[in-house]
Amino acid sequence: MLATSASESATAPAPTAPRSRWLALGVIATGMLMIILDGSIVTVAMPAIQQDLNFTPAGLSWVVNAYLIAFGSLLLLAGRLGDLIGRKRMFLAGTAVFTAASLLAGVATSPAVLIAARFLQGIGSAMASAVSLGILVTLFTEPRERAKAIAVFSFTGAAGASIGQVLGGVLTDALNWHWIFFINLPIGLAALAVAVPVLPGDRGLGLKAGADVIGAVLVTAGLMLGIYTVVKVEEHGWTSAHTLGFGALAAVLLAAFLVRQATAKNPLMPLAVFRSRIVSGANLVQVLMVAALFSFQILVALYLQKVLGYGAAETGLAMLPAAAVIGAVSLGVSARLNARFGERNVLLAGLVLLIGVLGLLTRVPVHANYAVDLLPVMLLAAGFGLALPALTTLGMSGAREEDAGLASGLFNTTQQIGMAMGVAVLSTLAASRTESLAADGRTRAEALTGGYHLAFGVGAGLLVTAFVVAFTMLRRPGSRPSAEQVDNTPATNPATTHPVSV
Numbered sequence: 427m428l429a430t431s432a433s434e435s436a437t438a439p440a441p442t443a444p445r446s447r448w449l450a451l452g453v454i455a456t457g458m459l460m461i462i463l464d465g466s467i468v469t470v471a472m473p474a475i476q477q478d479l480n481f482t483p484a485g486l487s488w489v490v491n492a493y494l495i496a497f498g499s500l501l502l503l504a505g506r507l508g509d510l511i512g513r514k515r516m517f518l519a520g521t522a523v524f525t526a527a528s529l530l531a532g533v534a535t536s537p538a539v540l541i542a543a544r545f546l547q548g549i550g551s552a553m554a555s556a557v558s559l560g561i562l563v564t565l566f567t568e569p570r571e572r573a574k575a576i577a578v579f580s581f582t583g584a585a586g587a588s589i590g591q592v593l594g595g596v597l598t599d600a601l602n603w604h605w606i607f608f609i610n611l612p613i614g615l616a617a618l619a620v621a622v623p624v625l626p627g628d629r630g631l632g633l634k635a636g637a638d639v640i641g642a643v644l645v646t647a648g649l650m651l652g653i654y655t656v657v658k659v660e661e662h663g664w665t666s667a668h669t670l671g672f673g674a675l676a677a678v679l680l681a682a683f684l685v686r687q688a689t690a691k692n693p694l695m696p697l698a699v700f701r702s703r704i705v706s707g708a709n710l711v712q713v714l715m716v717a718a719l720f721s722f723q724i725l726v727a728l729y730l731q732k733v734l735g736y737g738a739a740e741t742g743l744a745m746l747p748a749a750a751v752i753g754a755v756s757l758g759v760s761a762r763l764n765a766r767f768g769e770r771n772v773l774l775a776g777l778v779l780l781i782g783v784l785g786l787l788t789r790v791p792v793h794a795n796y797a798v799d800l801l802p803v804m805l806l807a808a809g810f811g812l813a814l815p816a817l818t819t820l821g822m823s824g825a826r827e828e829d830a831g832l833a834s835g836l837f838n839t840t841q842q843i844g845m846a847m848g849v850a851v852l853s854t855l856a857a858s859r860t861e862s863l864a865a866d867g868r869t870r871a872e873a874l875t876g877g878y879h880l881a882f883g884v885g886a887g888l889l890v891t892a893f894v895v896a897f898t899m900l901r902r903p904g905s906r907p908s909a910e911q912v913d914n915t916p917a918t919n920p921a922t923t924h925p926v927s928v
């Protein structure tokens with residue numbers, strides 16, 4: 427529920443007409459889709475980038491790592507700064523930085539320039555992403571409209587990766603890898619042009635309300651070092667001096683940040699945000715769920731290419747049914763299901779479907795038939811369309827006008843932590859199992875498949891843990907409106923409920 431006291435009214439955006447609200451959602455979702463597409467497009471184009479710019483194998487990983495480190499470490503800070511200086515300003519600045527960095531990446535002719543551009547893209551992505559949900563929840567205060575808006579926003583995250591794989595393969599094969607970055611320019615410029623008039627203006631609380639410079643340095647350094655440690659685990663190992671040393675230093679910095687926030691007069695991140703059992707539980711569920719679903723989003727693509735021999739574009743097309751069912755569920759029925767049965771119950775149902783997805787993948791054979799072995803998995807991915815909107819609603823449920831950016835930044839930060847954990851844990855386990863099977867005389871395809879099976883199984887275990895956490899922590903106090911009350915809520919204009927073309 428949004429704060430309405432006189433002390434907070436100065437930060438509130440001006441009332442926005444219904445049509446402008448949906449246009450604003452379109453801008454936010456388009457910006458997020460551009461950022462999400464960029465991540466999956468880059469993954470598909472990595473071999474072409476390596477060959478053209480003469481990257482070493484170790485250097486090539488920094489095309490991804492530079493982005494992840496900047497993005498993940500700055501989300502929390504960017505979200506809070508959005509509350510202080512205005513979320514619209516932060517979104518516009520972030521989109522502008524990302525667009526300019528995309529141009530730099532597109533014209534890069536050396537590894538150093540491309541890595542620097544990717545780091546700048548990560549900064550811009552963090553600035554725009556951190557405040558997006560904060561803008562959304564302050565725009566849509568009526569529960570039914572907010573549910574529809576969150577469904578649209580969640581769809582961009584759930585289906586964007588699959589769309590990016592198709593687009594990345596097509597652009598790389600038909601043109602060259604430079605165009606995976608150039609394509610961001612018209613999208614980013616269009617988003618900026620529309621965002622200026624339609625996003626609600628907000629003055630923010632002012633830097634004095636949370637100008638904790640020491641806290642900002644501690645949290646940014648701690649998250650940056652922590653994410654760097656995690657993404658390098660596969661190279662150095664879990665018990666190496668590199669991992670343990672940098673991991674310990676990151677933990678000390680983050681612990682110092684929490685102590686600082688408990689004692690600072692104007693904390694950057696008021697610790698009261700964690701007092702909500704629902705918000706804390708939703709963020710914990712997200713870490714587990716995103717870590718587990720790395721195995722679906724990335725390892726399935728690797729299985730299709732390395733075991734079944736699919737090309738880049740073929741891989742994207744093979745995963746399109748998943749994007750289709752996610753869109754149908756998240757945009758079509760998730761809002762009604764959340765209103766009728768409650769976000770917690772819908773989230774639990776979605777987690778059950780996703781456990782089924784990874785359970786089936788633990789049995790996928792070396793010589794798979796797509797229609798028999800993989801298409802059912804893609805269709806069960808409808809669980810994404812149920813789980814993500816419900817979880818996003820729960821994660822933002824305690825957001826007030828003055829801290830919506832912080833709640834948004836926190837929710838996005840836990841998403842990135844989950845992703846980094848998934849990359850480190852599941853990819854390391856898969857690689858270790860593959861090496862063991864290869865040493866036992868298995869063929870390359872059999873060894874790879876066995877490694878992926880282990881990762882899928884561990885991912886399913888993480889989802890079971892997420893289910894238990896959601897079941898025990900996400901109980902909402904009080905009763906929900908009945909289905910009749912929901913059905914009697916005035917309907918929005920259907921022409922404006924799906925403003926994003928994907």
